Amino acid sequence: MDMSDIDLMIMRATQGGLPLVPEPYVHLAEQLSLPVDVIMARLRAMQENGVIRRIGVVPNHYRLGYRFNGMSVWNVPDERVDALGQQVGQLPFVSHCYHRPRNLPQWPYNLFAMVHARTQTDVETQLCQIAAILGDDNLGHDVLFSTKILKKTGFRSANQA
Amino acid sequence: MTNYRIETAYDDIDARLINFLQAGFPICPAPYQHVAEQLGLSEQAVIERLQTLLANGVLSRFGPLYHAERMGGALTLAALSVPPAQFEDITDRVNAFTQVAHNYARDHVLNMWFVIATETPQELAQTLIEIEKQTGLKVYNMPKLNEYFVGLKLEA
Numbered sequence: 187m188d189m190s191d192i193d194l195m196i197m198r199a200t201q202g203g204l205p206l207v208p209e210p211y212v213h214l215a216e217q218l219s220l221p222v223d224v225i226m227a228r229l230r231a232m233q234e235n236g237v238i239r240r241i242g243v244v245p246n247h248y249r250l251g252y253r254f255n256g257m258s259v260w261n262v263p264d265e266r267v268d269a270l271g272q273q274v275g276q277l278p279f280v281s282h283c284y285h286r287p288r289n290l291p292q293w294p295y296n297l298f299a300m301v302h303a304r305t306q307t308d309v310e311t312q313l314c315q316i317a318a319i320l321g322d323d324n325l326g327h328d329v330l331f332s333t334k335i336l337k338k339t340g341f342r343s344a345n346q347a
Numbered sequence: 348m349t350n351y352r353i354e355t356a357y358d359d360i361d362a363r364l365i366n367f368l369q370a371g372f373p374i375c376p377a378p379y380q381h382v383a384e385q386l387g388l389s390e391q392a393v394i395e396r397l398q399t400l401l402a403n404g405v406l407s408r409f410g411p412l413y414h415a416e417r418m419g420g421a422l423t424l425a426a427l428s429v430p431p432a433q434f435e436d437i438t439d440r441v442n443a444f445t446q447v448a449h450n451y452a453r454d455h456v457l458n459m460w461f462v463i464a465t466e467t468p469q470e471l472a473q474t475l476i477e478i479e480k481q482t483g484l485k486v487y488n489m490p491k492l493n494e495y496f497v498g499l500k501l502e503a
Contacts, residue, residue: 197413203401204410206394208377222376229374229411237417239497243368243397244408249356250365250503257453257460268493275496285493286424293426293457293487302501328455336450336459337442338407 192220192228193237204241246338252302254309254331258316259295261288261326267297273319274299279312294326301329356403357503360388364396365406365503372409415464421471422464423490426457427482434458440481446474457487 195218205213211229215222232238247255262270267285274297275283282300299316303309309329317324357365363386373381380390388396400406415422429437434452441447441461450461463478465471479486 194418197411197418200411201413202410203408204372206398206409208379208390208394210378211374211376226374232411233374235417236414238411239414240370241372241374241411242370242409243365243372243400243406244412245365245369245501245503246404246407247501249405250501252501268495271493271495279499280496281499282497283495284491285495286489286491289487289489292428293489298424298489302499330453330455330457330460332451332453332460334452336438336452337447337461338449 192224193232195220196225196228196232197237246335247302248335251304254301254303254306256301256303256309256313256329256331258299258301258313258329259327260297260299260316260320260324261294262297262320262323263325264296266323270320270323271297274316277312277315277319279303280316295328357400357405360386360392361396361400361405362503364388364393365400366500368409369500418466420464420466421468422462423471423475423488424460424462425475425478425489426461426487427459427484428457428487429459429482429484431458437482437484441478443481444474444478446470 196214199214199218204210207213211225212222215225218225229238233241271283271285274280279301280299281302284298285296286298288294288296301309301312303312313329317327367382367386372378375381377390379393383390383393397409401409427437437459438450441459442450446463446465448462448464450459452458453460463471463474465474475486475488
């Protein structure tokens with residue numbers, strides 16, 4: 187069994203969440219029949235190499251009062267998208283910022299930025315800030331608000347037991 | 348338009364716990380105890396509050412957040428244009444895929460948006476085909492071409 191096998195076992199065992207017991211890593215170690223030192227070392231290693239983005243909580247935005255969760259989408263020239271995406275991603279209210287492909291003719295947008303606000307006014311201000319960064323490179327935009335969470339489970343492996 | 352219940356199902360201590368744990372959780376033998384000391388709570392209180400916040404949906408997850416592609420896995424964002432009369436049925440069909448991690452209804456002609464996460468790129472391609480088969484709808488596939496930022500702390 188090499189490191190990647192161990193990492194995969196740990197991922198499968200924890201992608202649903204960490205055990206809510208006083209010694210969660212010991213609990214995992216027993217579950218996986220591995221030494222707890224190995225579990226903790228691999229978790230640290232995966233955090234350092236970016237396989238684990240972070241360990242922590244993910245709140246339901248709505249339950250924290252963030253009712254305006256918008257997927258703002260922008261049509262910018264492809265040769266400018268990297269430079270602009272870097273800048274938009276730095277805005278404090280943007281949680282995710284990606285370059286994605288257009289699907290013409292239905293979908294002309296190639297820059298995606300998720301924004302989160304508690305009021306309509308706040309979200310409008312946020313969109314203005316993004317538009318200001320894009321300037322003349324903003325060839326069109328839209329904002330899609332979610333009207334319902336249909337599913338939110340986190341990333342479960344299909345092969346998970 | 349929305350059907351969210353906006354309730355304050357958490358108190359000030361929960362808010363401090365949520366804000367603290369959005370920044371990270373320690374890897375040490377007794378991590379809840381460590382968090383408890385930082386916040387002036389008991390270990391048991393930290394565990395019980397987390398249980399409650401997860402059970403009542405204030406938190407959707409607690410644990411390691413994995414970067415799927417770095418594990419050899421694959422992710423994409425996909426959208427469907429679902430006829431309103433079929434919305435519930437299509438929701439059930441799409442959500443039945445374990446590979447569908449998040450799914451949101453959105454205000455647009457493309458009115459259903461979901462993230463697909465798989466252990467391999469092959470499984471992702473197969474899942475896209477299967478979803479088209481199961482729904483009879485064209486899947487608009489929008490995999491990320493570049494990532495500029497991921498992460499956010501929302502103040503509780």
